[in-house]
Structure formats: structure tokens, C-alpha cells
Amino acid sequence: MAIETQPESAQIPGGGGPGAIPRERSWWLRPNIFTAILGAVIGYPIGHWLGNYMTPSFTATGGGAADSNDTAIVLGYAFLVLGWLIGLGVFNDLFRQMLGRPLNRNVPLHEGHVNGKGVAKYFRFTLDHKVVGLQYLFGMLIYFFTGGLLAIAIRTELLSPSYHVMSPTMYLQVVGEHGTMMMMMMTSVIVGPFGNYLVPLMIGSKRVAFPRLEALSFWLTPAAYLILLSAFLDGGFPTGWTGYAPLSIQAGVGMDGYAFAFGLMGVSIILAGFNMIVTIICYRAPGMRWSRLPVFVWAMLTTAFLLVLAAPVLVGGMYMIITDRTAQTAFFIDQLGGSGYLYQDLFWFFGHPEVYILALPGFGIVSELIPVFTRKPLFGYKISVAGMFGVAILSFFVWQHHLFDSGMDPDMRPLFMLTTELISIPTGFIFLVAMGTFWKAKLRLTVPMLFSIAFFVNFLFGGISGVFLSDVPADTTAHGSFFVMAHFHYTIMGGLIFAFFGGIYYWLPKVMGVTMNERLGKIHFWTMFIAFNSTFMPLFAAGMLGQPRRVFEYAANLQTLNDWVSISAFCLGGSMCVFIFNFVMSTVVWRKPAAANPWQSRGLEWQVPSPPPADNFEYIPVVLAGPYEYGDPDALPVADLHPPAGVIDGSLAPPVLAGAASTGSEA
Numbered sequence: 001m002a003i004e005t006q007p008e009s010a011q012i013p014g015g016g017g018p019g020a021i022p023r024e025r026s027w028w029l030r031p032n033i034f035t036a037i038l039g040a041v042i043g044y045p046i047g048h049w050l051g052n053y054m055t056p057s058f059t060a061t062g063g064g065a066a067d068s069n070d071t072a073i074v075l076g077y078a079f080l081v082l083g084w085l086i087g088l089g090v091f092n093d094l095f096r097q098m099l100g101r102p103l104n105r106n107v108p109l110h111e112g113h114v115n116g117k118g119v120a121k122y123f124r125f126t127l128d129h130k131v132v133g134l135q136y137l138f139g140m141l142i143y144f145f146t147g148g149l150l151a152i153a154i155r156t157e158l159l160s161p162s163y164h165v166m167s168p169t170m171y172l173q174v175v176g177e178h179g180t181m182m183m184m185m186m187t188s189v190i191v192g193p194f195g196n197y198l199v200p201l202m203i204g205s206k207r208v209a210f211p212r213l214e215a216l217s218f219w220l221t222p223a224a225y226l227i228l229l230s231a232f233l234d235g236g237f238p239t240g241w242t243g244y245a246p247l248s249i250q251a252g253v254g255m256d257g258y259a260f261a262f263g264l265m266g267v268s269i270i271l272a273g274f275n276m277i278v279t280i281i282c283y284r285a286p287g288m289r290w291s292r293l294p295v296f297v298w299a300m301l302t303t304a305f306l307l308v309l310a311a312p313v314l315v316g317g318m319y320m321i322i323t324d325r326t327a328q329t330a331f332f333i334d335q336l337g338g339s340g341y342l343y344q345d346l347f348w349f350f351g352h353p354e355v356y357i358l359a360l361p362g363f364g365i366v367s368e369l370i371p372v373f374t375r376k377p378l379f380g381y382k383i384s385v386a387g388m389f390g391v392a393i394l395s396f397f398v399w400q401h402h403l404f405d406s407g408m409d410p411d412m413r414p415l416f417m418l419t420t421e422l423i424s425i426p427t428g429f430i431f432l433v434a435m436g437t438f439w440k441a442k443l444r445l446t447v448p449m450l451f452s453i454a455f456f457v458n459f460l461f462g463g464i465s466g467v468f469l470s471d472v473p474a475d476t477t478a479h480g481s482f483f484v485m486a487h488f489h490y491t492i493m494g495g496l497i498f499a500f501f502g503g504i505y506y507w508l509p510k511v512m513g514v515t516m517n518e519r520l521g522k523i524h525f526w527t528m529f530i531a532f533n534s535t536f537m538p539l540f541a542a543g544m545l546g547q548p549r550r551v552f553e554y555a556a557n558l559q560t561l562n563d564w565v566s567i568s569a570f571c572l573g574g575s576m577c578v579f580i581f582n583f584v585m586s587t588v589v590w591r592k593p594a595a596a597n598p599w600q601s602r603g604l605e606w607q608v609p610s611p612p613p614a615d616n617f618e619y620i621p622v623v624l625a626g627p628y629e630y631g632d633p634d635a636l637p638v639a640d641l642h643p644p645a646g647v648i649d650g651s652l653a654p655p656v657l658a659g660a661a662s663t664g665s666e667a
Contacts, residue, residue, distance in 0.1 A: 031089025033123040040223070043083025048076035054630040071326045073234065073256045081264065088125040088219055093212070119371025125219060127211035130612060133197025135218050137504075140192060143185035143225055144497075145576065150178035152573050155566040161554045171552040173236030173254070177228065180241040180258060182492075184265045184369065185225055187354060190361035191272055191307070192218065194503050195300045197511060201605035202294050204285025204621045209278035217271040224268065226259040231257030240550055242351070245332035249324050255324065255563055263318030264348075266311045269357075273307025278302055287623030287639070294603060294627050295378060298385045299364020302392040306353045306360070310396070314350035317343060334350060335571065344406060348399040356395045359459075359493050360388055362499035363430050366452040369506055370437050372601045373449040377628045379436030383429050390426025398423060404472055405479045413472050416648050420470035429464060431456065445597075447521035451502030454529050455574065465540065483543025486536045494532060501528075501579065511596030512587055513610045520582040527575035534568035562588065602638050603628045619643060 010415065053074030085091065096102070121131055153174050157165055158229040196218075200208055208214050231237055234254040239247050243262070248255055280301050284293075320331040321343070330336035331345045352658065371378045378384065397419040401409060404416075435455055443449060465487040470476040478484060501524075509515050542561050547554045570618075586592065597606045604627065608617060629635035 019230050021484045031087060031092065031125060032120070033088070035089075036084045036087035036219075039083030039085075039087025040226075041082045041083070043081070043086075044076045046083075047079030048072045048088035050079070051075035068253050070253055070256055071285065074260060074322055074326055077256070077260045080227070081220070084223050085216075085219070089123055090212075090216060090219070096606075122430060125215050128614070129196050129200055129208045129211065129214060130511075131197075131213050132211075132218055133193050136192030136196060136221075138185065139218065139221055139225075140189045141467035143181060143221075144189070146180055146225075146229075147181035147186070148576060150174055152183065152569065154178060155569040157552050158554075158562050159566050161556050161559050161562075164552065166552075168552060169236070169238070172238045172240075172550065173232065175550050176237050176240050176258070177232065178376040179243075180262065181225075183241050183354070184228070184262050185221065186270050186496075187265065187307075187357060188217075188221070188272055189500055190365065190503065191269075191276065191300060191303055191357075191359070194296075194365070194507065195272075195276055195303075195361070198298055198507065198605055199279060199297055200283065201608065201616055202297050202603060203280060203283060204604055204617065204623060205279065205283040205286050206616045206620070207283075208275055209283055210275045210600065213271045213275045217268045217275070220264055220268040220271075224264040227257050227264065228261040231255075231261075242347060243318075243321065243343075244347075245324075245340040247340075248321055248343070249332055256322065259318045259321040259325075260556070263315050263322070266315035266318065269307045270311045270315070273304040273311070276304035277308065280304075285621050285623050287641070289623075291382075292623055292626045294368060295381065296364040296368040297382055299360050299367070300389045303357055303360045303364075306357045306392055310350045310353040310357070313346055313457050316592065317346035317350070320346070331462055341403070341406065341408075344403055345399070348402045349396070350427075352399040352402065353392075353395040356391050358496045360391060362455060362459075362496045363388065365499040365503045365506075366455045367430070367434065368603070369448050369452045369502060370434055371628045371630055372506075372572060372599050373444040373446060373452075373601075374437055375444075375630045376437055376441050377630055377632075378433065379439070380429075380433040381628065384433040385425040387429030387433070390429065391423060394419060394423040394426065399477070401470055404475050415425035417470055417472055417482065421467065423426060424467070431460075446505075447516075447518060448502045448506035448524060448599075449524065450525045450529075451498050451505065454525070455495055455498045455502070456617065458490055458498060458532070461537075462490030462492075462494055465490065473602070478543060480548055481543035482539040482547045482549060485549055486543060489536045489539075498528075501525075504583075506599065507605075509586075509598050510605060510610045510612070513594055514587055515598065516586040517582050517590070517592075519580060524575055524582060526579040527578060528572065530569050531572035531575055535565055535572050538565050538568075561607075601633075602629065604638055607641060609639055617641060 049072075051074065052069055054075075055069055055071045121128075122135055124137075126132060129570060153166075154171075157171055159175075166169075196208070196214055200206070223529060234257060234381040235252045236245070236254040237248070237251055237258045239251065239255070239258070243255075243258055248259070280293075320329070323329040324331055324333060324338075328340040332338045332340055334340060367378065367384055398416060399414045400412060401420045404413060465483070469478060469484060469487060505516055505521055538561050542558055542565070543556075545558060545561075547558055547562075594610060595612060599606070602622065602625075604621070605612075607621075619642055621641045622643045623639045625636040625638055
């Protein structure tokens, strides 16, 4: 394991020895989000002009106005991102190295030069994994609530089958933006905030492996968010979140925003996954054996492998769309030798592992919380880990069940039906581990525990309904209907988002040192749980009765059902308002101090002060026991946070052979 044992270097994000401390400039001269916005505003017109310059015949031959030039739009986005990153100071250290100047990484965190001071550090490109985790948290909340508002607009339109509040084109735009916002921007909803913040604390590390890649992975997401929303200004995109060809090639310039933003988000999650893998493998503290690794860290590791292996296919598919639209390639144009089915294969080879990129972190959170609130060891720890790896591996063998009705070779259908149904086995392992931990336990029904229980209830409905969609004859009936949408939301929102909120209530005392109001938390849970099921359970019936997705007119006899769903969706949105009120008041106004370890957890992250110090640990800890040894009066402490001098060096030294030792003593 790559453990830094020298305090002066271990405190430095990015490693390295101590160097000269650069003179701190005024806040308005240092890179921050405002200089990034300025860089983006300058970059887009430059790229747009360059695109028009490169394709002068576009308007001259009647191709349209300059604003409808795909090359200009795409280059504008590219220079926007470049200006955004330059404004953030992403390349400053590279330029310093080229000029032979000292890097900011040589400044200890507690000096304040790297991260800034106060709130300002959260608006900068920072190397502190805890700051990046909080940046991710607030960013993901913004992306989630944006997608939620778009969902409210959809349900408002569906209140009536014949009276409309938006045009068919606008409805398709809103549906596409909602789906893409949720599936694209929310990919890192747990890996980003919880993974980046907590994993180094849970494994006893002072930092992540690649702090600059970690920070870059976050700061690409606001650019992707803005580019995706800008598609509205260009007429949107009619393809939904899947972006199927050939419609994606034929669509207007709003499609450029979809493809560029989705590809940019793919780059972000690749960087996040790579950093997570190296951190977990190489930066574990002495004694943090694989058998002592918290199950949440196992979930982050398996998810990170999915990110690194699946996302490159997505990035390739998105930029193949872009080149088809700008450089006259023909990857997905049937008339020129391409194939629309190629796009479906590329998209779903990422798209179905992505379902488990969203689900596995949720399993990790609830599996981490259940032992704490049952005061029992995690039942079948190794089975749970095996289940996660089984899900991750099998997720690459099921993607073509999305093509059952797309003209795939009929001989391939039985294979993908089998692999899809097989994935329920490792998923069942994780369920059985949870049920075994619940067995004969005295549950503490705190707010985090309520969300954990709801996770399994909702995911069970999502999993059972998924069995019907894995069966070819049943899928032929339900394909493209609201049944699929209900299944999908039970799997993702019913699982991932409930786990996400459970994690916020559980770890907020650690992150901010304050506790959220429990009464409001329970009101949030019950209103969200009831409204969620009231919203999506009836959609199974609507789908079986023949209501298709992405269509804003439907049979008149389904209006009562749709009105019920829409009103329930408004109540679901109201439950989010309860959370926002509780979160803002608890963290800004009331600020009730939390106990050092309010849940009496054995997790290593709870053994340090709340919020954690800049360097996480004063010394590299030596892990002595596992994190789930509840109920054992003879259990050792989780770790020695102040190991005697030489313990770490001795634990890292290579073993001495017996023969060599005896020779040395005789000498």
C-alpha cells in the first residue's frame, strides 16, 4: 500500500516534499467560479466564430443561419469548457511546472493557501477531498431538483388527455431534458459526494490518490449541466434521454448540446472512477485488510470499475454522433454504410451497467447503515461483497435486452433473457444479507434507518417488475409503456435516491458537525415514501392498459389514473421542499451541534472529530479490527489513532527471512 509516513508530506495533497509558500493574492485575483464563468463567456464566441470560419459554405449554399451550424455549436461548447477550466485555474500547476516555479500542492492544507478560507474554498478548484465532496453534494442536489422541476412540468401536461399547456415539440424537449438530467447528471450522485468525502476517512488515508483528477471530475459537471440546459435555447432534442440514431443525426442543433454534455459527463465519471480505484487499492492504512474494508467502500470500488470500463463506450458513442453531425462521418447513417443498431449497442453497453452504477452505491449506503442501527454484525459480509461483484460482472452481459423489440437476431434473445434473469441472483445475495441482519434485531428507527428500510421495499418492487421485462413475450407487450417507466423509477429513484437521503441524514453530523431536525426528517421520509409509491405504483396499471411513454395524449379512460399520479407527483415535490427547509435551517440557522459519534458507529470515519480536521488524521492510523463487530464485548477498538513511533514503518517493511535473521544475530 502506498502510505505516506512522513507528516510533512502526508499533509500535502498530491504528495511531494515541502516547498516555498507562494504569496497569497487577493481573493478577486485568484481563480474561482466567477473567473471560470468569465472564461466560458469568452471561450464560446471564439469557438463559435471558428466553427463558422471552418465551414464558410454552410450559409453561402443555403445551409441556414450561422446559429444552426453544428460545427460552430460544437466548437463553441469545446471552447466554453476550455475557458471554464482555464478560469478555474485547472492548468495553473502545469504552467508553474513548465516555468520551474513551486506548486501549490507543497502548501499544507491548514495554511489555507490551497483551498482559500471560509466559504470561498467551495467556489474554487481545490485539492481537499472533503471540499470536493461537499461541492459534489450541493451540485448533485441542484441537478436533482432541476430534473424534479422538469418532472413536475411533465405531470402537469398529463393532467388532461386533450387540453395542453405545451406543444408536442416542447413536451418532447422537456421529457428529454428530464431523463437526461436524471440519468446523466445523477450518475455520480453517491460516488461524488459520499465517495470522495468518506472513502479516504474510512480507509485511514489523509488524501485521495489523484486530487487534481478528483477536483476536475467535479468541475466538468457544472459545464455539462449548463450545456445540457442550453439545448432548450437551440430547440431541444426529440430523442429522449437515449439519443437513438438516426433521429439524433437528423435532429436540430439542440442535439449537439445533448451529445456534447453527455460525453463530457462520461469523461467526468471516468476520472472519478479511476481516482477511486487507485485510492482504495493503494491508500489503505496499515491493518486495513480487504476483510476489514467497510461494505460501503466495496460498493465504491465495484462502482468505480463500472465507471472506468463502461463510460468510455458512452463517450465514444456521443462523439460519433457529433462527428456524424459535423464531419460527415457515417457511423450511424444506414444509407452511407453505417448502422443505427450500432448506436443502440454502444449506448446500452454503457446504459445498463449505468443502472448498477446507480444501484450499487445505494446498496453500499444501506448495508453500511443497517449494522449501526441493529447493533449487529453485518450478516454474511463476504456474501454481500460477492453479490456486488456478481452484479458488476453480469451487468456487462445484459445490455441487449433493451433491443428485444429493435430487430435483433432472434437467436440472441434467449441468451440475453437468461443473463438478465441471472443478475437477480447476486442481487438476491445483497437482499438476503440485509434480511439476515434484520433478523431478531432491535431496530432503532432513526431517519437514516427509515430510508434504508424503504430502499429495500422500493427496490423489491423494481426488481420483481424487472423480471417481466427480461422475458421476451412479456417485454413485447410492456415495451415502451408506462410499465417500463414505473419499473425504472422504482429501481433508481426508489432505491438510489432513498439511499442518498439516508446517507445525508446519517453523515451530515460528520461532515458539518450539526444534526438535522429529526421531526422534520421523519415528516420528509413519510411524505416522500407515501407520495413516491402513490405516484409510480399506478403507472404499472397505466402501462398495462396501453399508455405509451413520451406521448402527451392518451385514452380518455386513463385520465382519472393520470390525475391521481400527477397530484401524487406534486405531493412528492412537496416532500422535497420539507427536506430543503430542514437542510437549510439545520445547517445555516439552527446549527444544533452534533455529538462526536451520535450513532455509536464503529466506522473509522467516526473516530475523528466532526467535521474532520484538514489532514483527516494526525497520524496514519493502524487498523485493529473490523467495522461491524457490534455486540462483542471483547471486540478491539477499530484503530489506534496514535500508534507508537516506528509501528507504521515496521508494518510496511518487507518480511525478514528466518535464515537471514539468524545469520544477522550470529554476526
